Amino acid sequence: MKEIEKRIKPYDANFTTMVPTTFVKAMRTCVLWQIIRFIVINIKMLVVVRKSH
Amino acid sequence: MARVIVMGGGVSGHTAATFAKKWLGKDHEVVVVTPNARWNWIPSNIWVGVGEMTKDDVTFELAPVYHKAGIDYRQAKALGIHPEGGSTHGDKPYIVIEYTGQGKEGQKEELTYDYLINATGPKLNFAATPGLGDANGLGEFTVSVCTADHAEHANHELQKVFEKAKHSKQTVLIGTGHGMCTCQGAAFEYIFNVEHEAKKAGVRDNLDIKWISNESFLGDFGIGGLHMKRGGYAASSRLFAESLFSERGVNWTIGAAVTQVEKGKAHYEQLDGTTGVIDFDFAMLIPPFAGVGLKAIAKDGTDITDQMFAPNGFMKVDANYAAGAYENWKASDWPKTYQSTIADNVFAVGIAFAPPHPISKPMKSPSGRDIFPTPPRTGMPSGIIGKTVAHSICDKILKGKNAPLHEASMAHMGAACVASAGKGLTNGTAAALTVYPVVPDFETYPGLGRDLNYTFGEIGLAGHWIKHILHHMFLYKAKLNPGWTLIPE
Numbered sequence: 001m002k003e004i005e006k007r008i009k010p011y012d013a014n015f016t017t018m019v020p021t022t023f024v025k026a027m028r029t030c031v032l033w034q035i036i037r038f039i040v041i042n043i044k045m046l047v048v049v050r051k052s053h
Numbered sequence: 054m055a056r057v058i059v060m061g062g063g064v065s066g067h068t069a070a071t072f073a074k075k076w077l078g079k080d081h082e083v084v085v086v087t088p089n090a091r092w093n094w095i096p097s098n099i100w101v102g103v104g105e106m107t108k109d110d111v112t113f114e115l116a117p118v119y120h121k122a123g124i125d126y127r128q129a130k131a132l133g134i135h136p137e138g139g140s141t142h143g144d145k146p147y148i149v150i151e152y153t154g155q156g157k158e159g160q161k162e163e164l165t166y167d168y169l170i171n172a173t174g175p176k177l178n179f180a181a182t183p184g185l186g187d188a189n190g191l192g193e194f195t196v197s198v199c200t201a202d203h204a205e206h207a208n209h210e211l212q213k214v215f216e217k218a219k220h221s222k223q224t225v226l227i228g229t230g231h232g233m234c235t236c237q238g239a240a241f242e243y244i245f246n247v248e249h250e251a252k253k254a255g256v257r258d259n260l261d262i263k264w265i266s267n268e269s270f271l272g273d274f275g276i277g278g279l280h281m282k283r284g285g286y287a288a289s290s291r292l293f294a295e296s297l298f299s300e301r302g303v304n305w306t307i308g309a310a311v312t313q314v315e316k317g318k319a320h321y322e323q324l325d326g327t328t329g330v331i332d333f334d335f336a337m338l339i340p341p342f343a344g345v346g347l348k349a350i351a352k353d354g355t356d357i358t359d360q361m362f363a364p365n366g367f368m369k370v371d372a373n374y375a376a377g378a379y380e381n382w383k384a385s386d387w388p389k390t391y392q393s394t395i396a397d398n399v400f401a402v403g404i405a406f407a408p409p410h411p412i413s414k415p416m417k418s419p420s421g422r423d424i425f426p427t428p429p430r431t432g433m434p435s436g437i438i439g440k441t442v443a444h445s446i447c448d449k450i451l452k453g454k455n456a457p458l459h460e461a462s463m464a465h466m467g468a469a470c471v472a473s474a475g476k477g478l479t480n481g482t483a484a485a486l487t488v489y490p491v492v493p494d495f496e497t498y499p500g501l502g503r504d505l506n507y508t509f510g511e512i513g514l515a516g517h518w519i520k521h522i523l524h525h526m527f528l529y530k531a532k533l534n535p536g537w538t539l540i541p542e
Contacts, residue, residue: 007302014299018292028482028513038515041485045519048467048487048507049541052437 055081055167055450058148060131062087062115064432065403065439066172067531068542073443074124075538081450084164085119088130088153092531093201096432097524099242101204102337103250104212105476108201113532122533128154131173134361136396137352146398168446171368171401172439175342184314185230185340194314195230195336198243207337211247214335218256223334226319228265230338232310232424235275237266238470240339245474248301249481263331264298264305265321267424269416271295271307275426277413279488280501281509287501293510297484306331310424311338326419342404360395368401369394372409379414384464384494386410391442392458400442403435412492433468434491436542437461464492467507471520478518485516
């Protein structure tokens with residue numbers, strides 16, 4: 001988070017964007033949480049695929 | 054015995070040909086005419102472009118697969134369509150092909166057909182931007198990842214820049230190389246793979262990574278952006294994309310048409326009329342697409358190309374090409390059956406069909422230059438359209454000419470997209486997205502144009518695993534291995 005904050009300069013284009021917190025970034029690579037998300041995303045994608053055929 | 058000819062062996066053409074042969078069996082003939090000897094799973098070219106995969110990992114020889122399927126494979130390019138017949142064929146329609154392999158290079162041949170599928174894909178129109186490419190298409194000053202060969206070349210050039218970045222600052226420019234490009238998604242995926250690889254190589258601090266694109270806002274992706282549920286809000290893809298660019302320290306220039314490329318310099322013009330130059334040491338800029346330049350000839354020899362094809366070279370089908378201004382656009386403008394407007398037995402699938410209009414709102418700079426993304430027609434929609442057209446043709450052959458055509462409008466079809474960053478199973482992440490429908494339908498879904506229950510996106514390892522699975526699954530399917538029909542497009 002601190003590393004991202006260091007790159008942001010007031011009134012630059014990236015000053016008005018959302019940036020992920022340390023917690024959000026950690027969850028993106030937390031294997032246990034991502035196994036759950038893997039199942040959820042697969043189900044969501046399969047529903048879209050089914051609706052599209 | 055009926056003969057179905059499929060011109061083109063990409064995602065859409067290969068899907069159409071293989072399903073047509075499966076459904077028609079040995080009693081009818083399916084011919085594939087494609088200038089390529091190898092099939093390419095294009096989404097994984099991104100990994101080839103950063104050296105995480107080789108060309109052999111993303112391609113395979115077509116001949117043995119078509120031999121196994123009983124498909125007549127001609128390694129040739131199609132030159133022209135004669136939908137009314139002529140020459141020595143009487144009223145029988147035919148195409149003219151020119152071989153590019155199989156020991157017959159340069160030889161021309163006429164092939165008659167009962168049904169024709171145009172799946173010729175795009176011509177990579179590097180010439181539309183001076184300096185963007187040269188005759189061999191690899192790029193004079195810039196590289197591309199549109200084919201496996203291009204991607205290998207891109208990686209070769211990228212590694213040189215990584216080497217230089219060990220000692221000095223280098224600038225990498227990635228995005229679109231013209232005001233009317235599509236495939237922003239490919240460039241988006243590539244830029245974050247380059248960023249990831251730079252970190253791995255320990256040169257990220259010496260690399261200034263910049264994005265340039267013709268999107269009026271980040272996250273447009275040629276589909277007018279999308280919204281997804283996040284934290285109790287319907288959040289725009291703009292927030293999602295800008296967040297990712299900020300997080301990874303990538304600067305962006307948008308609403309920009311690259312007007313000229315010189316060695317190490319990209320000239321651009323923006324929607325507000327601003328012009329500028331970006332200096333670079335490595336640039337991957339996607340070229341605009343055009344039709345492959347097929348000719349259509351009437352029986353009396355008259356050139357009817359302008360009746361069969363739109364000015365950009367894509368084939369006109371059952372779309373509403375008279376919709377006019379953006380305010381008049383409707384989801385129902387988009388084609389459903391992909392049948393040619395002048396020949397009932399000719400269809401166009403994938404990138405080869407002419408869309409009725411863009412999906413993103415058309416915009417011009419004060420000088421009158423068009424700067425907006427053209428509509429994507431790749432991946433999942435491409436495969437579904439190919440299969441649907443094959444179904445229509447097979448019904449007409451097996452059930453009679455009055456069998457109704459099957460429909461697959463992009464306004465009633467979703468798409469799943471996974472954009473990776475990195476390739477390792479535990480250290481990469483990916484943005485997994487689904488959008489439904491691809492073409493926004495503002496009558497059914499007022500305001501946002503899409504169903505929020507089926508449009509979503511998130512970043513994480515899970516999407517990355519899905520990307521790996523898709524790579525292996527679609528190559529398995531394309532090779533027609535056991536159970537291939539069970540894998541959806």
